[in-house]
Amino acid sequence: MCRERWRLANMAALCESFTLCGLGPSSGVGLDGGLLALEPGPDRDHVLLTDRGRTATLFKVSDQKPLGCWSAKHGQIITCPVVCNFETHEYIAVHDDKVLRIWKNTDVNLDKAFKATLSADVYRIHSLPKGGPVVLFKGGGVRTLDVLLEAPQQEIENIISDEVIKWSEAFMERQQPVLIFATEKNGDSFVYVQKLKMNNLHKYKLEQQELSKALSFTAYIKNQIITLLCLSSNDCVYKFLIPLQQNMEEEEQILPRSLLLNLSVSGSVLKGTSFVVLDKDHIAVLGSLATAGEESKECLTIWNTKFQTLQTSKELPLGTSGQIWCYEKKFFFTHGKVLTVVIYKCETSSLAAAVGKLKDSQAPDVSSFVDWNNLGDEELVISFQSQQSVALKPESGMTDASTTVFENELRQVMSKGQMPDFQATIGCVVTAIINRCKANPKYYPRNFLLQIVENQDLSYSLCPDLMVVALEKKDLHLLQICLQRFPDIPEEITYACLKAFLSISDAYLQRIDLNLESVICYLDIELNNKEVKTEIVENGFSTELEQDIWETKITKKLHVTGDSESCPVGPQKAALLNAILHSSYSETFLLPHLKNLPAQQAVLFLRYLYYLYVKCSEKITTTLPGTCPPTVNQIMDWLCLLLDAHFSVMVMLPEAKELLSKLHKFVRAQVRFYSELNKIEGSLQELQRLNHQKDPHTYSVEVLELI
Structure with missing residues (x-):
């Protein structure tokens, strides 16, 4: 029991740390007041450092070395952090506002780079991977950069008057x-x-507690809802929910807050200075941990917001600038006169993860679903106004106007999510x-149903007839989302979806809007147009071909790189089949x-x-690129299932032979390939054992030949 409690309590950990660079005049990176910012570089292993002065430096994190350094001339000050334009691989900065x-x-020379003088002071430039x-x-x-460059001296409107911007993302x-950006005026936060694209601006006022002040902000976006987190001076982290879909214009709305985390544990209080979000259940806070009767110590901490616990901490005796950044599972912060990098890891915060029962990391968090035993009668659960309750009844003569009113009201309710048994309520709706x-x-409100499924953590059991009706309506997009998000779909429904997906023609699918993120990075649509080679090499390994009737056909179709023939289905059908595999x-x-x-x-x-199996085997990692592609285990499981179910039929069909x-x-070639890898691994282990037996002070050059 004690061991299980330890596993539940330690779902995050700080791993190894190293110094990225020194900070000071000799390093070219300033320290006074900390860094201006740290931004991602053109590669996942690159970061851009901008000091509070004249210099910007590009670092390769794994090698801990600078790849480039640019400085403004004397008398100029870089006032906006340098960012990378991921589309053009150019760097952008603003000096002297x-x-x-x-x-x-x-x-090399920043003074000779492209220059444009703007008509207003710049606060910050944000570079988006797919948005510029x-x-x-x-x-x-x-303004977007391309619009700004068309007329650098164009007039820029003043929206916030005498407010001061404190943070943006x-x-x-x-x-x-x-x-999104936060401002401050007379102690109030907005x-x-x-x-x-829509030129749509909304202003909100944050609900605040008396005698507290907002110190730091961070935010993330999911399902058309922005979750804004605020680190307050009263040692708490608050959460604000901002729906992106607003159906009415208001001068100013007050955002209610909810307490996310109290930064205190066992009599100690963390005075946080900055923080970052790690995942939906973990945040990292940099600050001073104060205990009664003891001197406060600066430290880096990771907190679990679901269980309200301090997961781990690391003392920083040399002091920090109070800034922290997080990229690619790494923390970046100043420690003394160096910039330190700390690698971290976080596990899923659920009992299922603790006991090892989750199917895979892509499965929905089962703990977010409600207790179905507590569900009551539909009319008792839905606590809307009488107009909406009447509109829900099938026998009522609901007009288009009342339907629109109901949907708008329900969108407002879904954006808040404050009512008891909220998911049960939405399921009943x-x-x-x-x-x-x-x-x-x-009557079939397709777009509205799609929005509900995308934005809420529903399950099949909460709305069991939804997928049945979607199958009848051939609503393939809704079925795709349900397969991706519902954790409890019966096998009968999964099979019905598979049969429907396979029976629909690719020509029909091309007219349907589907999510293709799982296929666009690996699907080789134009492979038929490429030159075909005649040599077969798999995983870098030449295979012995048997002299049979099929050998010639296979050899002609496979490339020297191991690529298979083109995908047998179009991208839309591939995306639907991937949802089945998940x-x-x-x-x-x-x-x-x-x-x-x-x-x-x-x-x-x-x-x-x-x-898919051949595509997975092309890379050493055996993983497909892209967002949530099928895993090699999922592909193999379905291959075995399908062969078990149809092997006798497959043997008889000429096209299957x-x-x-x-x-x-x-598969046989791969078995040989991995067998050879096992031999190499054994040889290397033996060499390592022999090296340990030698005198470490003796220098020698040896030539090893593996046969």
């Missing part, structure tokens, strides 16, 4: 840049949210809507349904699984 500079990695750089001015005006949400769809076939299932219950899959559809699915032969040869 209004002078914009753009240069490339090969440029966004410029925020001190008066609250916002930018996100991409549904391919749209969104900028937040502005700007949608750039969806069930009531589906009941009306079944009673009135002409779904949870039990072999015992799924196998009887798979046996009913038509033979031609089974062959098509097997061809796609084979294509070639596929089975290729699959057999590819």
Whole structure:
């Protein structure tokens, strides 16, 4: 029991640390008042450091060495952190508040780089990986860089008057840049949210506690809702929810706050100076830990917001500047006269993760779902106004106007999520809507249902008829999202979705809007147009080909790099099949349904699984690129399932025989390849053992030959 408690309590840890660079005149990086900022560089292993002076430096973190350094000339001060334009691989900075500079990695002299003088003072530039750089001015005006460069002297509006910007951040949400920034005036804090493409600006006032002051902000965006976190001077972290979808314009809204974390433990209080979000359950706070009767100590801490516990801490006796940054599972902060990097790790904060019962890291957090035993009658659970309650009943004559009012009101409620049994309530709402769809076939609010499923942590059990109706309506996008998000879909429904996906033609799918993030990074659509080689090499290993009727066909289709023939399905169908691969299932219950899959559809699915398997095997990591692609374990599990269900049929089908032969040869080649790797591993282990027996002070040069 004690060991299990330790596992539950220690879901985050600080690992090894190292010095990235020195800070001071000799290093070229200033220390006075800390760094101006640390921003991501053009590569995942690169960071850009801007000091509070004239210098910006690009570092390669793993090698702990600078790759480039640029300085403004004497008399100029860099006033805006240098950022990288990820689309052009150029660097952007502002010195003396209004002078914009753009240069490339090969440029040495910053004074000779592109220069543009702007009409207003710049507060910060945010660079988005898929949205380009966004410029925020001190008066609250916002411009994209390309718009700004068309007319650098264009007039910039003053939105915030006598307020002062304290913090800002930018996100991409549904391919749209969104900028959020916080201001302060007379002790009050305000937040502005700007949608750039729609030129839509909303202002909010933050609810605050008396005698407390906002010290630091951070935010993240998910499902059209911005979660803003505020570190307050009363040693607490507060959370504010800001919905991006606003249906009415208001002069100023007051955002209610909720307590996320109290920074105290066992009589000690952490006086935080800055913090960052690590995941949905963990934050890191930099500050001074004060205990009664003892001198306060500066330290780096990781807190679990779900269990309200301090996970781990690291003392920093040399002091810090009070700043912390987090990129690629690494903390960056000043410690004494150096910039220190600390690697960390966080585990999923759930009992299922602690006992090792989660299927994989992509499965939804089961702890976020409600207790179904507490669900009451539908009309008792839904606590909306009478107009919405009437609108939900299938037999009511609901007009378009009342439907719009109901949907708008429900969106407002969903953005807050404060009511008891909130998910149960939304599940009952969806069930009531589906009941009306079944009673009135002409009524089907597709976009509204899609928004609910995307934005809420629902499950199949909370709205069991949703996927059934979606199958009847051929709403493939909704089915795709349900398969990705629902953790408890019955195997019968999973099979029904698979059969529907395989039976629909690619021509029909091309007209449907689907999420293709899981396929766009590896799907080789134009492979048929490439030159075909005649040599077969798999994983860098030449295979012995048997002299049979299929050998010639396979050799002609495989590339020298190991690539297979083109994908047997289009990108839309591939994305739908990937959603099937991600779904949870039990072999015992799924196998009887798979046996009913038509033979031609089974062959098509097997061809796609084979294509994925070959793609996975091209890389040493055996992982596909992109967002949430299928894992090699998922692909292998479904391959085995499909062969178990249809092996006798596959053997008899002429079009399946070639596929089975290729699959057999590819697997056999891989077995040989990994067998050779095991031999090399054994040889290296033996060499390591022999080296330990030698005198470490003896210098020698040896030539080793592996046979």
